Amino acid sequence: MPDNAPLLKVDGLKTYFFLGGGRILRAVDGVSFRVDRGKTLGIVGESGSGKSVTARSIMRIVERPGRIVAGKVVFDGIDLLSLPDMGPIRGKRISMVFQDPGTALDPLFTVGDQFLETIRVNLKLQVGEARRRAIEAMAAVGVPDPSSALDQYPMDFSAGMIQRLMIGLAISCFPDLILADEPTTTLGVTIQAQILETLAGIQNKFGMAIILITHDFGVISEMADDIYVMYAGTCMEYGSKAALLLRPRHPYTLGLINSVPSIVSGTVGRLRTIPGFPPDMLNLPQGCPFSPRCERATQECSASKPTMTEVDSGHWVACYYPVQD
Amino acid sequence: MDPQILLEATDLRVHFEARKRGFLLKVPYTIRAVDGVSFDLEAGQAFGIVGESGSGKTVLLRSLIRLIEPTSGQIHALGENVLECPPKVLRHLRRHIQLVFQNPSTALHPRMTVEQACAEPLIIHGIGDRESRRQRIVETLEIVGLSTDHMKRYSHELSGGQRQRVGIARALVLQPDILLCDEPVSALDVSIRAQVLNLFQDLKSRLDLTYLIIAHDLSAVRYLCQEVAVMYLGRFVEIGPTESLYKSPKHPYTQALLASVPTIEKSLSGTKISSLPGDIPDSRRPPSGCPFHPRCPYRADICVSTRPDLEAVAEGHSVACHFWER
Numbered sequence: 001m002p003d004n005a006p007l008l009k010v011d012g013l014k015t016y017f018f019l020g021g022g023r024i025l026r027a028v029d030g031v032s033f034r035v036d037r038g039k040t041l042g043i044v045g046e047s048g049s050g051k052s053v054t055a056r057s058i059m060r061i062v063e064r065p066g067r068i069v070a071g072k073v074v075f076d077g078i079d080l081l082s083l084p085d086m087g088p089i090r091g092k093r094i095s096m097v098f099q100d101p102g103t104a105l106d107p108l109f110t111v112g113d114q115f116l117e118t119i120r121v122n123l124k125l126q127v128g129e130a131r132r133r134a135i136e137a138m139a140a141v142g143v144p145d146p147s148s149a150l151d152q153y154p155m156d157f158s159a160g161m162i163q164r165l166m167i168g169l170a171i172s173c174f175p176d177l178i179l180a181d182e183p184t185t186t187l188g189v190t191i192q193a194q195i196l197e198t199l200a201g202i203q204n205k206f207g208m209a210i211i212l213i214t215h216d217f218g219v220i221s222e223m224a225d226d227i228y229v230m231y232a233g234t235c236m237e238y239g240s241k242a243a244l245l246l247r248p249r250h251p252y253t254l255g256l257i258n259s260v261p262s263i264v265s266g267t268v269g270r271l272r273t274i275p276g277f278p279p280d281m282l283n284l285p286q287g288c289p290f291s292p293r294c295e296r297a298t299q300e301c302s303a304s305k306p307t308m309t310e311v312d313s314g315h316w317v318a319c320y321y322p323v324q325d
Numbered sequence: 326m327d328p329q330i331l332l333e334a335t336d337l338r339v340h341f342e343a344r345k346r347g348f349l350l351k352v353p354y355t356i357r358a359v360d361g362v363s364f365d366l367e368a369g370q371a372f373g374i375v376g377e378s379g380s381g382k383t384v385l386l387r388s389l390i391r392l393i394e395p396t397s398g399q400i401h402a403l404g405e406n407v408l409e410c411p412p413k414v415l416r417h418l419r420r421h422i423q424l425v426f427q428n429p430s431t432a433l434h435p436r437m438t439v440e441q442a443c444a445e446p447l448i449i450h451g452i453g454d455r456e457s458r459r460q461r462i463v464e465t466l467e468i469v470g471l472s473t474d475h476m477k478r479y480s481h482e483l484s485g486g487q488r489q490r491v492g493i494a495r496a497l498v499l500q501p502d503i504l505l506c507d508e509p510v511s512a513l514d515v516s517i518r519a520q521v522l523n524l525f526q527d528l529k530s531r532l533d534l535t536y537l538i539i540a541h542d543l544s545a546v547r548y549l550c551q552e553v554a555v556m557y558l559g560r561f562v563e564i565g566p567t568e569s570l571y572k573s574p575k576h577p578y579t580q581a582l583l584a585s586v587p588t589i590e591k592s593l594s595g596t597k598i599s600s601l602p603g604d605i606p607d608s609r610r611p612p613s614g615c616p617f618h619p620r621c622p623y624r625a626d627i628c629v630s631t632r633p634d635l636e637a638v639a640e641g642h643s644v645a646c647h648f649w650e651r
Contacts, residue, residue, distance in 0.1 A: 046514040047485075158604045188377030188541055193585035193600030215515055222587035222598055245589055257589060259519035261548035264590045266571065270523050271548070274516040277484045293516075 005077070006034035007176055007209050008058070013071030015050075015057045020065070025281050027053040027066065029233040032308075033226075035177065040203065040210040042224030042241070044217060044256075048281055050233040051213045055179045058211075059096055060086050076176065092122040095170040099182040101162035105154040112150030115169055122173040137172035138165065140205065141198050160191035164198060171202055181213045196223060217256055221245055229253050232279045232289035235308060239315035249311050249322040252290050288319070296321045331503055331535050332366040332389065332422070337398035339381075339388045345609075356608050358384040359395075360559035366503065371529065371536035373550030373567070375543055375582070379605045381559040382539040386505050389537070390419050403502060420450050423496035427508035429488035433480040439466070439491050440476040443498050450499060461498060468531070469494045469524060486517035493524070497532070506538045510545055518545070525549055543586055547571055552641070555579045558608060558616040561635065565642030575644040577621050615647070623648050 015028040028050040035041045045051045056062050058073055060080065073080040080089065098104050105114055115134040119125060125133060131150065138146035141164045154162060163183060170178050180199065184192040200223065203210055212223050220227055220241075227244045229237040229252065237250040248254045255274035261267040276293035285291055291301040300320055308316045339359040344351035358381040366372050376382045387393045389400060391407065400407035403421055405414055423446075426432040433442055443462045447453060453461065463473055469490040480488060489509070496504055509525070510518045522545060528534055540546050546553055547567055554564040555578060563576040574580045581601040591598065603620040606612055612619050618628040627647050635643040 046516060160604055188605070189543070189582055190377060190585045190601040191604065193587075193598050194602075196587065196598065197600050216587075217515070217589055218587040218592075221589045221592035241592070245593055256515055259516055260589070261519075261522065261544045262590060263544040263547055263571070263583070263586055263588055266568070267548055270526065271519040273519040273523060275520075277486060278514060278517070 007037045008035040009074045011072040014069045016069050017066045026233050035209045038207045039225045041226050042220035043213045043228045044220045045230035049230040092173045094177045095175045097166050097170050097180040097183045101159045137168040141168040177209045179211045237317050243315040249317045250319050251294050329368050330365045331368050332402040335363045335399040337362045338396045340396040357559050371550040373546035373553045374539045376556035380556040382556050420499050421501050422503045423501040425496050425506040425509050428512045429492045465494045465498045503535045563644045569642050575649040576646050578617050
């Protein structure tokens with residue numbers, strides 16, 4: 001396989017939830033992106049935009065009544081969606097860090113039990129070696145005194161330390177890709193900074209790729225190489241971080257960037273906001289899902305959905321009237 | 326008390342007595358959630374308190390209207406002594422000092438319509454008859470950007486932003502002087518957060534309101550507040566005018582907070598965020614001396630032995646650090 005092939009390529013992914021009574025919630029409705037080795041893709045979007053379901057679809061852990069109905073997920077040349085068993089991939093070559101550290105570990109088992117189970121199943125190691133591997137992974141993410149931490153229970157750790165442990169668990173089997181779903185949302189700002197530094201540090205050291213899912217444009221701009229902006233299950237804009245931050249072309253991206261008051265220079269007067277409310281996912285408009293809230297929208301926008309168009313090299317926008325400078 | 330000062334807290338302390346299991350006996354210990362906090366709330370101003378979880382900011386806010394009983398200290402509000410007033414006066418105070426809660430999905434009763442939720446405080450305080458209450462609710466909903474269509478809806482029929490507007494309307498319907506806001510926008514999506522921040526800004530001038538806002542979101546506090554205090558383990562470590570505190574933070578913790586927030590601006594200018602080592606200490610076993618010393622890059626022996634008091638560093642700007650001049 002040529003070296004420039006992406007580590008992960010998602011193409012036209014659709015995951016729908018069949019709610020009964022013929023109602024279909026199109027949580028992910030045609031998502032396509034690529035992640036290169038050692039790089040970070042940031043998926044940004046508000047609640048209900050489909051970013052978590054995208055990650056769960058890649059791992060094939062979508063819960064019923066959800067189902068992947070279309071698309072391709074190719075990981076290192078392997079077509080994940082047609083794989084009979086995700087076992088050799090899940091937790092070993094692709095691992096996941098979840099949002100809420102409070103519920104991610106089983107409170108009745110020691111941290112060591114949970115680490116060793118994962119490591120022994122995936123790497124087929126004996127207890128002693130698995131323990132050594134667990135200690136290495138915990139040290140890499142900055143857990144103080146890893147060998148005694150293994151014998152403690154989750155309740156003995158703070159939320160920030162548990163999130164460190166989760167990242168340690170995620171890297172313990174040398175994965176090529178980590179899916180981190182809002183890994184810092186429930187943490188305070190100083191702990192968030194520690195976790196982001198830890199993620200960046202292990203990426204530097206071990207060279208794994210990361211998909212970082214968040215609603216926080218600040219976190220994305222700190223961490224990502226490429227940014228994928230989602231709204232109502234589809235992509236609004238996709239490109240390099242520099243392109244999206246310096247020249248956002250989709251009105252939604254621009255609106256998100258503008259609606260955060262500045263902490264550095266201070267914002268005076270009214271904030272520029274995106275009008276209206278998040279979309280009702282069971283009752284989406286026919287055309288562009290953002291059109292009811294968009295100041296630039298015309299009849300064309302509400303009549304048909306714009307497709308992704310390359311406005312600059314590697315910078316894609318789904319909009320009939322992209323923002324010029 | 327200066328008539329411009331609507332609320333004044335002096336050396337306020339809220340301690341919780343608890344017991345943990347020891348050898349044979351349960352050992353009593355004290356959690357000092359709020360440990361000697363003083364501030365003034367000036368009419369027409371917005372005062373912000375920032376701090377991470379566990380800093381004691383929510384306990385402080387709730388103790389101001391005695392939803393949690395303070396252990397010691399003084400609170401004067403709207404000309405009354407809050408801690409020594411009779412129940413009738415306390416009820417009157419609570420009518421004029423209203424709370425806005427963090428999570429609008431759990432703050433509203435799932436089986437009450439918007440109209441019922443907004444009527445409840447009026448009924449409790451015996452204000453108006455059915456018709457005049459309805460009139461006032463209609464007016465208040467209009468102020469927060471909702472229409473009469475929303476009155477018959479239940480909480481689950483509203484979006485997160487609409488629910489928070491109902492939460493605000495519920496507080497405003499009593500025509501309070503002071504709003505105590507506990508993380509008023511942190512549960513909202515980014516696009517909705519900006520709308521609600523604007524709403525707070527509008528209401529302040531339109532209804533002549535005074536705010537006390539606690540938040541961990543430093544950008545929202547900077548946007549809304551004229552004065553800010555930084556809280557750590559139950560104490561203010563720095564307090565000052567917003568501009569001064571954000572432009573030249575003196576306490577190492579304030580500096581670390583500001584340096585640890587990732588923003589688009591920092592990313593574009595190539596500034597990496599920097600983090601602070603360690604966690605907020607366990608409030609059952611607070612560190613000796615300066616509570617921040619275990620995480621502080623500048624600590625010296627005096628920081629371990631002696632707790633620094635707040636000292637003035639500029640007009641209205643005080644810092645509790647032995648080495649603020651460093």
